[in-house]
Structure formats: C-alpha cells, structure tokens
Amino acid sequence: MRYIIALMLAFLPGAGWAEDWEDQLIFNEGAEGPRLRVISSTDTVLFAPLIEEFVAKNPSISVEYLVSGTADINMRVRAAADAFDVVVSSAMDLQLKLANDGYALPIDDIDTPHWAQWHNSLFSFTTEPAAIVINRAAFEGQQVPVTRQMLIEALRKRPEEFRGKVGTYDVRQSGLGYLFATQDARASETYWRLMEVMGGLDVRLYCCSGEMINDLADGTILVAYNVLGSYAAVRAEGKDALEVIFPTDFQTIMMRTALVSNATREPDAAEAFIRHLVAEKSAARETQSSLPPLTSPGGVTDRETIGLNPALLTFLDDLKRKKFLSAWENAVIQ
Template structure:
C-alpha cells in the first residue's frame, strides 16, 4: 500500500498537467523513446505528418497532446521539461517563449529568414483568417466580401442575426487575441465590427473548430476570423459552408514550431522539426494536410503577421489589459 502511495506521488507532476486535454494520442511502437509534442493543432491535421515522421525515424514514438493556444502557453511554461516540441498558431505567444529562453537554438536548420526567429522558432504554414458563412441560413441575403460588407449586413438585419454570429473570446483564446490585435492595428473597421457584433449578442468561442461545428449545425449563420484551413477541411463533408477572405485584406498567420530547451529527447525534437519543415516544402496533401508557406504570403493585399519583436507589443500586461477593456466595452458590455 505504501508503495502504491509513493508511486502515485511520483506520477503527480505529469498527471497534473496531463488533465483536460482536447485530445491525446500515441503513435508508433510504445517500446520506443516517446517524443512528446504539445500542440494547438487538431490531431486530424498532424496524424499524417507524425506517421510520415515515424516511417523515417522508427526508433521514436510520438505522444501528441492537443489544447488551446493560451492553455498551451501556460502548461508549457509551467513544465517545459515535460514536452519536446511545441506547435501553436498563436505566433506572439510562441515568439515570447523563444525570446524568454524556452526554445532550443537549432542553428544547423536552414529556413527562410522571414519564417524563423533566431534559429529557435520556425514557421511552416501560411493561414488566413476567414469569414465563414452557413449558406443555408444566409439565404438570399448578399454575401459579405469585406469587413465593411459584414457590418452593413448585420446592421440591416439585426433580428435575423441576433445570437447567430460567432467570433473568438479574446480573453480565452491566444490565437483570437492575436487576430484581434492585428486587425485593430490594420484598420479601425475592426472596432466598428465588434460594436455591431456586441449589439446583436455575438457568441464567443475558444477556437475555430467549435465555431465551425456550430456553423454546420445551424447554430451560427456567420463566424468571423475563423482559421481558413480548418474551414476548408470541413467543406469536404459540408455543402453549407462558404469561406470568404475579406477583400480589403485577409489577416494571415504562420503556424510555428519550437524545440524545448529542456527537452528530454532533444535529438528527436530536432529530427521532427527538420522532417516537418521538409514536408512543408514538398506540400503533398497526403502527408501535409495544412496550407504550406508560399511566396504569396508576403504579397500586397495581405496582412501577413511577421515574426518580429513588434509581435509581442500587445503581450505587455498594461497594453493587454487596455485592449481587453476596449474589446469588452464593444462586444460584451453592450446593454
């Protein structure tokens, strides 16, 4: 009995952080060293990538943990030695992790300068935020092709869209906060849109997947700033979804990966990142079902979020608090 109690105590540190995962799966032979990957990306997107990696490196297994972007940052900071690789769509939080010394420097990896930070953080996708519409619920109303179009549509038909529009809860979602701050920097239209959404009781979400689920179910008519890659994947099984990239500019993020400075499997972490970046260049949808980085990510007409120190501006606590207050005044405190 005493032995069991001691064993339980020994397992507590990892057990504490292993609770409440959105998903957790193991790939490969369980008798091989486990590479632990902490990610905000749905397993369905990464399973082909992981399986291809294990084919190339069969002496590793992979334990893949999925959670939200803000929760990912908290869990990794609390226990950086429990994970070998960290993957997130929240570029600002990832850049701060690297800047704070949590990422190993992999100086022998060659990657475009615009898609990496100090050889420690590497971008491997280019993904726009989209307006996603349930065509059946929109009916014969005009399709909004820009943020201004969306504002005018919601103002013209407030009763029809009351409680039927969704967006991120930026207080809870790291990616949602990133998209919101970048939208606000680029155009004042963002705040007008948030005020209109607040007046029609917009529904707030942690993540793109839940918004898309509710769009498919008919609980939402429109969702704003949904990850285009997630929505595109769902169009294969749903004819109701229509994806709109705002015509004035789509805000485009790059999904990033880092190796933990405290990794228990540092060799495996580097091998996995190398393999991931190589798959991205090949862009075979069978093995890499995410939008790869392309030359168009830096073209005019797109607000591509850059990997540079300015990205961390809104992570300053005073600036974050001020932004959240303004957002709440627009979206939440609308009565």
C-alpha cells in the first residue's frame, strides 16, 4: 500500500516527499554550483564518506542524499525520473530493469571491468555478500552454524528457544531481500527447507538489514538470515554479542550499483559522481568508506557473485514473481 501512496504523491502538484525518507541530508550546503539529488538504499553512515570525498574534490557542488528502501526507490524513479540525478541501490535486478527500460543515461569511457557495468548505463562499485548473523549467547556451548544445513539443524534442535527469535527479509516488500531469496533458491533446495523451518518458528520479517541487526543487538531476535554483509560487519564491530557468518556451503554476493537518471537536470555533475564512486571503490584504492571495494568474482566455486546480466530479469517477470512469492508465502507464512 505504501508504494501505491508513493505513486499517488508523485503525481500530486506540489506534494512533498520529505516526510517519507528514511534519512535526508545535504552535503556542502551553500555551494554555488549545482545540487545533485542522490536517491539511495545505503544507510547514510556508510555512504557519507564517499559523498564527503566527492564534494571535497568538487567544492562547487552540493549533494542532497535521500535514503529509501530498494523497492520504493524503483517505484519513485519510475514515477518521477526528473526528481533525481543519481540512483544507487543494492537491488541489482531492479536497477538493471531501470537501465533496460531506458531510465539510465549512458556514460562512455568509465574505467571499470566489463562484468561490472551494463551497456555503459549501470555501474557496480562494491561487492557484498549476504551473511548469517547470530547472537553468540544463544549458541554458547553449541556448534556455531556455518552452513545453511547446520542452521536448519540448530533451529530444529531447540525450537522453543528460537520461536519468534529468528529474522529475515520480507521478500514481498524488500527488493534486496527478493534478490537474495531468488538467487539462493536457484543455488540450492536447502533454501526452501530453511524457509519452512523458519516459518514454523514464527519468523520475524523485516524491510532491511539495519532493522534486523538492531533487533539482534538488543536480543529481540537471536538469528538473522541473509543480512547484508557490509552492514553486519559495521554494526557488529566492537559488539561481542554478535557474530557474522559467511556461509561455507555457498555465498550469495551482490554488487551495489549506480546509474544517472535519464531525466537528470545536472548530467555533468551526475556523471562526475558516478566516476567518483567507481574510482574510489575499485579494488586498488583505499577509502574512508566502510563499504567494501569492487572485487572480481574470480571463479571461486563457493562464491556466487550475482552477474550483471539479463538473467537478473528472470524473476521480475510477473508470472515468475507471483509463483515465487506464492511458494515463499506457503513456506514462511504458516
């Protein structure tokens, strides 16, 4: 329903969206030159260093940073592409579809690997795995689950301890959650067994990684599945209660992407911002950002980096999406 409301607001004259943002911040306010509007799914605390480095190099440009969920970003850009200059999201599939549908402005001659860009319109700048995050106290004296099957066995062994204490994405609402879920399901049938077990334990469903980690930290939940690894690592740092696990059976790894809106009012500044992201997060450079760098998939068999290619669009097909969500609801909503 909130997405329908967002669309309605987009077409109402003078309607303001400020109250709808998860976060909103202006960098280098008062600069005499253009102001970029960057809509992003990345928490400000993680992305701010990249923006600060950009405005330090481009002091005449200010940046308005607007944070929203991945599915919501897709809806907003489609409703009003001219409202934004740069679109950043962890939902690779939705981003690729935006670019494929003509919402991205092509940029030539960006120095990035062929596998990290799509038709000079969509550009990857980080490589980030999904993780299992646990509250260590819940596994004291127990074997820590490092595979999905081990997690299933741990949850089945102590159902009453974990009832209502396990969290994952609500894939009906989260674009990134849906991406991780479809990729997991393609990789192994273990995913569906895990979802059934979690559903039987009254799993808590979340919009985003940050909320899951907050609930882990205060003990509301004891296990979170498919948390974005970059968020988990930052939030768990210095917190002895939490442990971040990158599954050893296989890793689902996404690339965070950015594009310039085809309706941008500041094409030169927006292009400069994209070039900055790609340059700062290339594997050879160090940056103050906590976001990990862009690294090559490397052909390692236990790492499944999601490819930036047309296969991403498979589960965005209306019939396939409806079928997948139906199977997911049957497993999880018990």
